[in-house]
Amino acid sequence: MCGLAGFFGPFRRAADDSAEILRKQGLSIALRGPDSDGIWHDDAVGFGVTHRRLSISDLSLAGHQPMASHCGRYILAFNGEIYNHRELRSRLEQEEQGNTWRGHSDTEVLLTCLARWGLDRTLQACVGMFAFALWDRQDRTLTLARDRMGEKPLYWGWQGQTLLFGSELKALRAHPDFQGMIDRDALTLLLRYNYIPAPYSIYRGIRKLPAGHYVVIGVGDRDAMPRPFWDYRNVVRAGLETPFTGTDGQAIDELEARLMTSIQGQRVADVPLGAFLSGGIDSSLVVSLMQRQASQRVNTYAIGFQARDFDEAVHARAVADHLGTDHAELYVTEQDALAIVPELPRIYCEPFADSSQIPTFLVSRMARQHVTVALSGDGGDELFGGYTPYQFMPRLWRWLRMIPAPLRQGIAAMLVPLPAPQRIEKLLTILGATSREDLYLRVRSHWMDTESMILGANEPDSLLRHPDTWRFVKSFEVWMMSLDACGYMPDDILVKVDRAAMANSLETRVPLLDHRVVEFAARLPLSMKIRDGRGKWVLRQLLYRYVPQSLVDRPKAGFAVPLGSWLRGPLREWAEDLLQEPKLRKEGYFDAKRIQEIWQEHLNGRADRSNRLWSILIFQAWLADQ
Template sequence: MFAFALWDRQDRTLTLARDRMGEKPLYWGWQGQTLLFGSELKALRVHPDFQGMIDREALTLLLRYNYIPAPYSIYRGIRKLPAGHYVVIAAGDRDAMPRPFWDYRNVVRAGLETPFTGTDGQAIDELEARLMTSIQGQRVADVPLGAFLSGGIDSSLVVALMQRQASQRVNTYAIGFQDKAFDEAVHARAVADHLDTDHAELYVTEQDALAIVPELPRIYCEPFADSSQIPTFLVSRMARQRVTVALSGDGGDELFGGYTPYQFMPRLWGWLRMVPAPLRQGVAALLAPLPVPQRIEKLLAILGAASREDLYFRVRSHWMNTESVVLGANEPDSLLRNPGEWRFVESFEAWMMSLDVCGYMPDDILVKVDRAAMANSLETRVPLLDHRVVEFAARLPLSMKIRGGQGKWVLRQLLYRYVPQSLVDRPKAGFAVPLGSWLRGPLREWAEDLLQESRLLQEGYFNTKRVRETWREHLSGRADRSSKLWSILMFQAWLADQ
């Protein structure tokens, strides 16, 4: 993982580069006559030439995805360098364009052209060897090192392979909630006991979690609205009390088919295709104005899908018609809105995974972890994203990733060599917080202040009527609008902090 700038004194050129998978951030852009670049927007803001104009088009993307995808940033004229890219800028060259030095599309193409043809056992052995090599390299540190452990497949596998290599007990960290519906710590504890790690867990109260909310604009230097940012920050803070480097299990879902949509979306699209699109769209239009639960609202949105690409775009969207919410903005193209370059991937499952590796993973998952960790002076490392592991995953047939209606098949089989299946086989839970009830309860006053009608009108970024209607619907309890509201609230809190 890296993001660097190299000045060539002889040629008078600046080269900016970012790692293959996008683990580290790099912002760059011209402001007036000055080229600014840095790993955080707050570094750019202190420069006297920084203009700081909000990019309303990027704001539509925040409402769409709950994050702002590369190459956009919240500021006009400032861009994120895409993962696996570099740009060479000569003095005064405003037309320099990023170019890939490693392109995941080529990795996927190579995997399709030369797929892995070995047995199940050989695939498990090869994955084990590559992960062992990755972890061995990432364990090298002259400071204390540990790992996050949720008790799920990915983090448990990373910890198991770490413990196999270590001469001492590995430091592991988990966070728990008093609300059993959101508590993963009990599962982490069971895995830690089996692997005999030096395990620490912190059960946080609702007050502990809520206290982080005012800090989010400082931690995420542009608006970012994945609410699992809160527990991620808390577990990073806990780990930093004992270690300086922590390994995580991120990447397993995208590379090996772990997310639930990968299993049900192909079947869903098969069912939808049996009903004429105009009929589906008509039903959705009739029911759309009704206050319905969030899951039903999502179902209504996908009824009108015209293609498999359109279906996934709708599933990944939080606000559907963003241009009716952000004033004076046109939503620009983004990977999920214009995915034509990936049509060479015939399998719907593999197509979704590929887009998530290039979009959701670097722009949401890795941003969430990196910023939360760095705010606590903790370095995170992601062994599953070693490019040799990524390239091997691209060669594996889909049947070694999704089998029997269950994702991450090959990862699971490898983990079962170290951890009993009964300890880790359970439905995917994610790293969630009860955001909906918080917004109706302890966060209501904070949210109401940020969503005041007079405030929204004065700032002039949002359609005040749409936002206030959504807020009232949520408060009434008739519908859960928390995922929509969180993107608005994260922008409003960030704006107030500028």
């Protein structure tokens, strides 16, 4: 796990100028790679790249980046891990005798594959998580690429005549050509989803490279567009066309085999390794399979809260005791959690308003005291039907369809004048749904009227607002899961974990997102994911082979914090400062009067507006930090 950044422009710079710019870019993301740093630049064409290294594989100088290929043609800066690099190295050696290797890093293997096999073959052959920048000295082209499921981040875009790229926006901001104009349209997406989905970013002209894509950019090539090398839509389509036809037991066995292979690859590291353990289905399964493979006790980590309604640590401890892991837990106070809030603009390079970011940071900080790599259970909900909307939304839509649309809209209109606690307000929203896709958009949205809240903005298309490319999916449940796997997971869940972990110089790995597991999950029939009104059926059955059902069967609980009461209590002064009406009017982004009305509703207890307010507060805190 590392960080990279750089620039590509038509202006020739003095070598000292390029080096200083790259030094500043690298320093801005130093926590992503505290072990070493390096730069490489070609001032004749205005190209430069910097790399910050968190040493995981081959801790020697042989793994230093940016790395030049053996032939000298290519320069690589790479963030991530190639889990099958030993297998790829063996294939390279079989194809060509007399290989000379500097060391045993996956970076060197990836670079050699790119030099010998080319981009397409290499991307198809790699198993891992990655974002990389590859400079071709001969053709003078820059290639940017991102892994299949979007585990590793990569921003890119033109600012004037200069192309900027990097692992985080703060590295782009460190370049003197960075313009930093807020994209008001993207801000509408933050209000709707609490995150800004790819390909958008908070800055105009800067984009996220979509998962499973690469882009090749030549000198002055402003028209270069990302291309997919792996498309989750095609994975879902193929799964529907050639579904798994085996028995329940065969499905469980196959899933176990694929997860075992994934975890075996992801356990390889030259530094201490552990796992997050919440006591839920996904993390418990990952830890169970890790412990089965390990010759020693696996290190596991959990945090607990003193408020019993938000404490999951007791469940994690029960699973850890059963599996015999070396378990550590930290009970955090309200003050511990609140102390993180002012740090969020530093941790997250663009506004990000999933409040579970706070406990995610805390558990990452605790784990980093003992290990450098931690495996997590993310991905199970989206791939195997774990979220509760997947179970109740189809029934809700069937019920709504029995009520004529005009009648539904009339009921909604009559309810508008009534006091609006959250449930009534959500009911009003749901009654107005015109299709199953619109219904899910309304359930997932924190704000519906985003354009009226942000001055001079038009909300751009996003997956949930533009679902036409997924019309081939007939099942409502599979449709919801698919869009979440392409949107919510990479743009919320994986962003949350990556930034929280990297702010603590901790690498996280996600075994469930191995593309071979993902492709198998797409082939499983819905009945092996959702059965008897419960999600993740096949994951549960596999877990029961290792952990008693009584230890893990309970209602799903998120990584939540008591945000509503915090905003009325210890965070009130912080929030009121950010939401001052004169401040909002001067900045000119929001409808200041309406925000004040919503803030007062929350303070008075008329409704819990914390989820709505959090996105605005996070933006305001981020803006003040720029």
